[in-house]
Amino acid sequence: MFSFRALMLVCACFVTLNARAADPTVIARGEYLARAGDCIACHTVPAGKLFGGGRAMETPFGTLYTPNISSDKETGIGKWTSAEFYTMMHTGKARDGQLLYPAMPFASYTKVTRDDSDAIYAYLLSTPPIHQPNRAHELRFPFNQRSLLYGWRMLYMRPGEYQPDTTQSVEWNRGAYLVEGLGHCTMCHTAINALGGNSPSKRFEGGLIPVQNWYAPSLTSNKEAGLGDWSIEDISDLLQSGVSNRGAVYGPMAEVVYDSFQYLTDQDIRAVAVYLKTLPARAGEKPAPATAAVAEQQTSLSPLGKKIYDAQCALCHASQGQGKLPHFPPLANNQSIQMTSSVNPIRMVLNGGYAPGTKKNPMPYGMPPFAQSLSDVEVAAVVTYIRTAWGNHGTPVSVKEVNTLRSAPLY
Missing domain, CATH: 1.10.760 (Cytochrome Bc1 Complex; Chain D, domain 2)
Incomplete structure (x- = not known):
């Protein structure tokens, strides 16, 4: 028989756990940790309801739609227990045991401690319930077969909470x-x-x-x-x-x-x-020596690039690419300009953009788009110029690269 005393102890534990979950300090810590995990970015449609899910995540395998993780008891996680939430974070398995697709970063979230998982759970249950049914994924065959995820998990999933390195601070x-x-x-x-x-x-x-x-x-x-x-x-x-x-x-x-x-x-x-x-540098990082074709491309594009730079860019980034801090970053000796991939500087010239508006930078300065005013040749020329001028060690970019990125989606 289950004694009355045992029943009271179980009830007391249940009340204690729920009181802890409802503790404002726990909820506040959970909100902070949810921010650290950037949960809002995937589980909230831009300008949509908080944690209502439904954001489309385009992948090479098709489109995934993020689930509702609000406190709604029918379409969200309102009926989940903290243990079920931790199991999902720790193992990448949903409440019903279904394997999650790795667009959900459970291979990283497995390192989250139980206390932190419980705090995030408490915070999510404190948010307003959003009644929004989850949308089915639209994945191509065979990627819509979840059984394939067993193989993926064997290769890339290593469950286990983070273990501190005692040799480090x-x-x-x-x-x-x-x-x-x-x-x-x-x-x-x-x-x-x-x-x-x-x-x-x-x-x-x-x-x-x-x-x-x-x-x-x-x-x-x-x-x-x-x-x-x-x-x-x-x-x-x-x-x-x-x-x-x-x-x-x-x-x-x-x-x-x-x-x-x-x-x-x-x-x-x-x-x-x-x-x-402290991340270790990798070997073999020296840029490959320029070939004759690359040198010729640089020679042919740089004069035009300099002309465009002087007319369009020097006002903000200065004549020698030194920038005008804090609002306009330097381009000279800027390693993000010189990376092996030229995708980012090409996209910035084509589409422009703003740094994020933050508490410490509430009124960010932005860069205008030049897609409408510069041709593919002109964009290739100015990006080639900034990647190779002032001692920069980047390589020239081709007109084809620019043309390909001109139609890339804006994220």
């Missing part, structure tokens, strides 16, 4: 936890292969973000993001405000800063910067 470990876990930075800054996975051997080496056609730079290389010679302060400024003395963020990273990083404490942002500074 508390600050370093906090940064590692945020970067490797909630921040899921490897999702963009590690190249995605044909199977939709990230190769561990290429962690943080950068790569093209599929479909979005933006390039996430390497965080291990001075040739790419250049964190090796960045100061902690410059990294922190870029992550938290969107601008720094070394440049500004645009494209998908601008959304990350706007929705997530600007809300983190100075201490957590510094911890992230400390951890990123």
Whole structure:
């Protein structure tokens, strides 16, 4: 028989757990952690209802639609328990045991502690219920067969909470936890292969973000993001405000800063910067010597590029590309301009853009688009010029590259 005393103990534990979940301090911490995990970016349609889901996620395999994670009991997670929520975060399995597609970064979220998972759960249950049924994914065969996910998980999923490195400082470990876990930075800054996975051997080496056609730079290389010679302060400024003395963020990273990083404490942002500074540089980063064809292309395009730069760009970025801080970043010795991939500077010239409006940079300056006023040849010329002038070591870009990106979707 189940004794009355045992029943009272169970009830007391149940009340305690629910009181803890409803504790305002727990909810506030959960909101902070949800910001760190950038949950809003995927689970809220722009200008839509908070956490109502339904945002289309275009992939090479078809379109995924993010689920409703509001407190609604029918279409959201209102009937989930904290244990079921943790299981989803930790294993990548839904409440009914169904395998989740890896657009949900569970391979990173598995590192989140149970306490942090419970806090996020408490926060989500405190949000207004949004009654919005989940939309079915639209994936091509055979990618719509979830059984294939077992193979993906064997290759790329390593479940387990983050284990601190006792040889490193508390600050370093906090940064590692945020970067490797909630921040899921490897999702963009590690190249995605044909199977939709990230190769561990290429962690943080950068790569093209599929479909979005933006390039996430390497965080291990001075040739790419250049964190090796960045100061902690410059990294922190870029992550938290969107601008720094070394440049500004645009494209998908601008959304990350706007929705997530600007809300983190100075201490957590510094911890992230400390951890990123210690990522090991990779061998073989020296640019390949220019071929005769590349040299000829540079020679033919640069004079036109200089003419366009002097007329259109020098007013803000200065005659020698030194920029006008803090609003207009330098182009000379700017490693984001010189990356192996020329996608980002081409897109910026074509489409323009703004750094995100943040608490520390509430009125960002932007760059106008030139797609309507410059031809493909002219865009190729000016991008070639800024990638090769003033001691920059980038390579020329082709007219074909510009033409391909002219019609790329704006994300």
